Amino acid sequence: MSPPPITISIKRLDHGKGLPLPAYATEGAAGMDVVAAEALTLAPGARAAVATGFAIAIPHGFEVQVRPRSGLALKHGVTCLNTPGTIDSDYRGEVKVILANLGDEPFEIARGDRIAQLVPAPVQRAMLGEVDDLDETVRGSGGFGSTGR
Ligand SMILES: O=c1ccn([C@H]2C[C@H](O)[C@@H](COP(=O)(O)OP(=O)(O)OP(=O)(O)O)O2)c(=O)[nH]1
Numbered sequence: 001m002s003p004p005p006i007t008i009s010i011k012r013l014d015h016g017k018g019l020p021l022p023a024y025a026t027e028g029a030a031g032m033d034v035v036a037a038e039a040l041t042l043a044p045g046a047r048a049a050v051a052t053g054f055a056i057a058i059p060h061g062f063e064v065q066v067r068p069r070s071g072l073a074l075k076h077g078v079t080c081l082n083t084p085g086t087i088d089s090d091y092r093g094e095v096k097v098i099l100a101n102l103g104d105e106p107f108e109i110a111r112g113d114r115i116a117q118l119v120p121a122p123v124q125r126a127m128l129g130e131v132d133d134l135d136e137t138v139r140g141s142g143g144f145g146s147t148g149r
């Protein structure tokens, strides 16, 4: 059983009027698909912060992750460069999707195209306890492939 849904306030900006709000495509979808509020062409190797036409207020203690769509990644090499993007609960500006074209062809985005998905998540905060020595482990400082392929 998943926890009960949280309510995220959403405000359409002027250039977002007439666009569908983010929505789950299927009953079991984890992410709400979000559409572009502007048309643009992403050249190979280019990146852009794509307008969505809305702003949100996330309840304290939660974030919203902006994740790529696998279809765009596999078919066109188009992904969210900063994946997963982080929308802070205190951010009130326009939500943007930072898309990068890692493919070989220019990628055309039309207003209304689904470009990413939004996944809310609880935020675990931490306090830092500064020490002179950390406890010892078998791994120690081994990392970055130290256990083999
Ligand atoms: O994909 C993204 C990532 C971020 N943001 C917005 C919301 C987020 O709350 C804010 C800051 O994001 P982040 O903390 O990742 O960027 P930063 O470079 O650390 O900027 P800041 O100094 O404003 O925190 O930018 C988006 O609209 N889309």
Ligand SMILES: [Mg+2]
Residues within 6 Å of the ligand: none
């Ligand atoms: Mg930040």
